[in-house]
Amino acid sequence: MQIARDVFLEILKDAYSAYYTLRTDVACEFPLAFRADYAARDERYWLTKSVKMWGNEKNEFCYVFAAESFDRALAEKCVDWAIADMLPRVRPHGEHQCTNVKVLFVADSLDREVQAFLKKKRFTKSYRFGLHGYTNLLAGAVDLTTQQTFTNPEGHELAPFIKKLFAARA
DSSP: OOOOHHHHHHHHHHHHTTTSEEEOOOOOSSOEEEEEEEEEEEEEEESEEEEEEEEEEEEEEEEEEEEEEEOHHHHHHHHHHHHHHHGGGOOOOTTEEEEEEEEEEEEEEEOHHHHHHHHHOOOEEESTTTTTOEEEEEEEEEETTTTEEEEOGGGTTHHHHHHHHHHHHO
């Protein structure tokens, strides 16, 4: 059973709105549905807050692109644009663990070229030899006709997440 793209996007927005800040006002020449921003900071203290043992920051910027279909050239441009838009937002420092960029394509149908491109697409960047954190690309695509999910190795966590969204719809 095929699910409508706009219905699936509303389910996706609802799922991301629990922990992410949704931004629908991002100016983009590509079919960007929304951007979701996530930031978390953990700290541990010893006896009082003035004696901090450690701190840890994790950030994520998720770009969701939606269209009837994507070709390889458009998918490549979307991924490159998302990485270029995210990189100035990274603030590496001693307590920064990671700032990941997540790119998700939602389409009624995906051709094999886009699937192969997303499975092989990688981007990683370390800051000060990894001492100030790193950035990874987590990429995935959803084919709404067949209800299949395709991800790169770093984005493997997207597949079970998307399957849960399909199960919630049924």
